[in-house]
Amino acid sequence: MSREPRTLYEKIWADHVVERRDDGTCLIYIDRHLVHEVTSPQAFAGLRAADRKVRRPDLTLAVPDHNLPTTPRVDAAGNALPIADPASAGQLSALRGNVAEFGVPYIDALDARQGIVHVVGPEQGFTLPGATLVCGDSHTSAHGALGALAFGIGTSEVEHVLATQTLLLKQSKTMEVRVDGKLGHGVSAKDVVLAIIGKIGAAGGTGYVIEFTGEVIRDLSIEGRLTISNMSIEGGARSGLIAPDQKTFDYLKGRPMAPTGEAWDRAVAYWKTLPTDQGAVYDKVVTLDAADIAPSLTWGTSPEDVVPITGFVPDPESFADPSKRAAAQRSLDYMGLTPGTAMQDIPVEHIFIGSCTNSRIEDLRAAAAVVKGRKVADRIRQALIVPGSGLVKRQAEAEGLDRIFVEAGFQWREPGCSMCLAMNPDKVPAGERCASTSNRNFVGRQGPGSRTHLVSPAMAAAAAVTGHLTDVRELMANNA
Amino acid sequence: MEPIQQVSGRAYPWGAKNIDTDIIIPAHWLKTTTREGLGKGAFESVRAEPGNLFDDPRYAGAPILVAGENFGCGSSREHAAWALADMGIQAVIAPSFSDIFSGNAFKNGIVTVVLPQEAIDRLVQVATANNITVDLETMTVTTDFQDRFAFELDPFRRDCLMQGLDEIGMTLAQDTAISKFESAVAHERPWIAAGGGHEGVAVEGIGRT
Ligand code: SF4
Numbered sequence: 001m002s003r004e005p006r007t008l009y010e011k012i013w014a015d016h017v018v019e020r021r022d023d024g025t026c027l028i029y030i031d032r033h034l035v036h037e038v039t040s041p042q043a044f045a046g047l048r049a050a051d052r053k054v055r056r057p058d059l060t061l062a063v064p065d066h067n068l069p070t071t072p073r074v075d076a077a078g079n080a081l082p083i084a085d086p087a088s089a090g091q092l093s094a095l096r097g098n099v100a101e102f103g104v105p106y107i108d109a110l111d112a113r114q115g116i117v118h119v120v121g122p123e124q125g126f127t128l129p130g131a132t133l134v135c136g137d138s139h140t141s142a143h144g145a146l147g148a149l150a151f152g153i154g155t156s157e158v159e160h161v162l163a164t165q166t167l168l169l170k171q172s173k174t175m176e177v178r179v180d181g182k183l184g185h186g187v188s189a190k191d192v193v194l195a196i197i198g199k200i201g202a203a204g205g206t207g208y209v210i211e212f213t214g215e216v217i218r219d220l221s222i223e224g225r226l227t228i229s230n231m232s233i234e235g236g237a238r239s240g241l242i243a244p245d246q247k248t249f250d251y252l253k254g255r256p257m258a259p260t261g262e263a264w265d266r267a268v269a270y271w272k273t274l275p276t277d278q279g280a281v282y283d284k285v286v287t288l289d290a291a292d293i294a295p296s297l298t299w300g301t302s303p304e305d306v307v308p309i310t311g312f313v314p315d316p317e318s319f320a321d322p323s324k325r326a327a328a329q330r331s332l333d334y335m336g337l338t339p340g341t342a343m344q345d346i347p348v349e350h351i352f353i354g355s356c357t358n359s360r361i362e363d364l365r366a367a368a369a370v371v372k373g374r375k376v377a378d379r380i381r382q383a384l385i386v387p388g389s390g391l392v393k394r395q396a397e398a399e400g401l402d403r404i405f406v407e408a409g410f411q412w413r414e415p416g417c418s419m420c421l422a423m424n425p426d427k428v429p430a431g432e433r434c435a436s437t438s439n440r441n442f443v444g445r446q447g448p449g450s451r452t453h454l455v456s457p458a459m460a461a462a463a464a465v466t467g468h469l470t471d472v473r474e475l476m477a478n479n480a
Numbered sequence: 481m482e483p484i485q486q487v488s489g490r491a492y493p494w495g496a497k498n499i500d501t502d503i504i505i506p507a508h509w510l511k512t513t514t515r516e517g518l519g520k521g522a523f524e525s526v527r528a529e530p531g532n533l534f535d536d537p538r539y540a541g542a543p544i545l546v547a548g549e550n551f552g553c554g555s556s557r558e559h560a561a562w563a564l565a566d567m568g569i570q571a572v573i574a575p576s577f578s579d580i581f582s583g584n585a586f587k588n589g590i591v592t593v594v595l596p597q598e599a600i601d602r603l604v605q606v607a608t609a610n611n612i613t614v615d616l617e618t619m620t621v622t623t624d625f626q627d628r629f630a631f632e633l634d635p636f637r638r639d640c641l642m643q644g645l646d647e648i649g650m651t652l653a654q655d656t657a658i659s660k661f662e663s664a665v666a667h668e669r670p671w672i673a674a675g676g677g678h679e680g681v682a683v684e685g686i687g688r689t
Contacts, residue, residue: 015669018654018657018661023634023635023636025636027651027654027658029661029662031672038510038557039556039557042513045513045514050648052648067511091511091512130669152580153556153580160648164658165662168651170634202498203549207579236550263670264671266671323497423507423508423510440502440554440555442554443503443525444503444525445507448525
């Protein structure tokens with residue numbers, strides 16, 4: 001049977017339609033549901049109030065991450081330490097109570113597998129190609145790196161999925177973002193995704209599901225691909241898919257929740273049918289050339305405010321659109337920056353290497369390679385390394401990365417979201433500046449009045465050792 | 481949910497673009513386990529500025545917010561919708577909304593009305609002194625000055641809003657279709673369930689290894 005050529009997204013969508021309404025709204029089956037402590041308590045309360053059950057606990061996995069302090073969680077005798085903030089402690093204990101009451105599989109804060117949901121899902125093999133995956137968190141788009149149709153949902157939708165294992169959705173338009181060529185020395189996945197968002201804008205992907213294609217994407221490791229898909233939402237797209245390939249299968253094979261034996265073989269055979277067919281048409285195509293992508297970073301308070309590290313703080317007057325001009329001026333006032341300043345001349349006080357964008361083992365290796373044999377600059381008040389999961393932490397320790405960081409003057413922390421959104425005690429004080437590997441530079445994101453520059457792990461490491469935003473390529477040349 | 485036919489009254493004439501969910505409700509307000517009481521934290525950073533719109537007595541309790549493009553961008557936190565609802569907002573009018581926010585708003589009985597920028601500019605002007613009416617029956621936004629802006633609304637969402645329907649209850653009524661789908665998947669993609677080799681996951685309190 002021959003059919004119209006279809007995109008990866010269209011294939012996954014078609015395989016998950018339970019029912020289609022006349023107006024095009026579809027009831028879509030959800031294969032995987034990740035739950036964390038912040039966006040779930042009201043959903044469980046809703047179930048309880050209506051006397052409803054969790055339909056498929058076996059397709060659900062809960063793990064705390066947002067609120068957890070990243071300081072040690074057990075004392076010398078191995079006893080769990082209390083959490084100082086009563087509101088955080090309340091949310092964490094609500095999650096423990098809810099998963100017990102509703103029979104949902106759960107990874108506890110003291111388990112070595114605990115981590116940021118979007119690090120844990122792929123790491124445990126919970127995330128699978130061709131699956132629909134949701135979580136009450138916008139960076140769920142990350143899982144698209146493995147070819148899962150993954151997107152963030154709100155708490156009412158969390159409740160809907162818990163109760164029915166489905167969601168009511170309308171099919172999105174498709175956008176191909178193709179990155180051709182080979183990345184230059186010192187240019188990472190983070191720089192690529194910042195360049196993409198700089199190009200399409202923070203709302204450029206609204207209403208679309210992106211598929212990232214091209215040689216650069218194919219050449220990236222799964223870790224790098226997770227960084228790219230993770231930030232799809234910063235370009236307005238709820239999902240950002242990457243076609244599963246041999247790298248994806250090799251990454252998943254043998255992970256605790258991945259299929260095994262005959263089921264594995266059948267799964268791989270199916271996954272191989274998923275990539276976009278030759279001749280399939282996207283609603284929109286955007287292309288970038290790797291040769292044009294330098295180590296990049298943000299200057300303002302939207303992830304679209306991207307410049308190369310060799311660039312300058314823009315002059316608001318240079319924006320043609322009057323509303324953009326006003327927004328740029330507000331951003332610069334908030335960020336305490338003067339137009340025309342070289343990005344490399346901007347001093348920083350805080351370094352954060354972590355978050356679901358950049359806290360996997362490869363990220364820590366990239367940062368450690370820059371830090372090795374150097375010291376954190378005197379003006380840096382706080383330099384945090386927060387591994388994405390307990391397993392990442394353990395792996396890094398096995399490789400001696402923790403010692404490189406600690407000897408240089410970094411703090412080596414327990415896994416969690418941490419300074420990415422400052423819900424736990426890790427915060428950037430008002431008026432101070434942070435080079436951060438996270439994904440949002442919004443006003444107040446890292447603490448009230450905090451100023452954020454989004455960078456890659458290597459660039460964050462470079463800023464840590466020089467005390468100002470720095471072109472990591474210069475340090476790499478010195479290391480060679 | 482309460483059925484809504486019409487939202488009428490004063491409106492915050494804001495018009496600001498790219499208002500993200502961290503501005504609507506900062507992260508430190510997300511530690512709650514209930515849906516109520518978040519109005520106090522709404523627009524906290526804006527309210528920190530003297531003479532701000534949200535503390536202006538002219539707009540106290542206004543049920544409508546007029547904003548710029550890409551309203552509600554950023555995180556998926558439904559707390560943003562709960563915060564707006566808690567401060568009494570029942571409709572937001574803007575040139576565009578983030579997908580997640582408009583879904584969350586709808587589920588909490590807040591109407592998100594998309595109108596072109598010219599209409600927004602006009603409404604911002606009108607709202608400084610006069611009322612605005614959003615009518616779901618006629619799908620129009622009107623003012624006391626004979627302005628009339630037609631908008632579109634997803635028919636399903638419009639029905640749900642106007643009748644105050646519970647979406648989960650409606651989906652559960654399709655239980656047979658869902659069960660049928662599940663049996664088909666068990667056959668065609670058995671690893672979806674088999675992958676739930678979750679043994680050993682729900683271990684609580686073990687020490688770090
Ligand atoms: S690390 Fe940051 S972006 Fe990722 S899930 Fe946690 S809070 Fe959200």
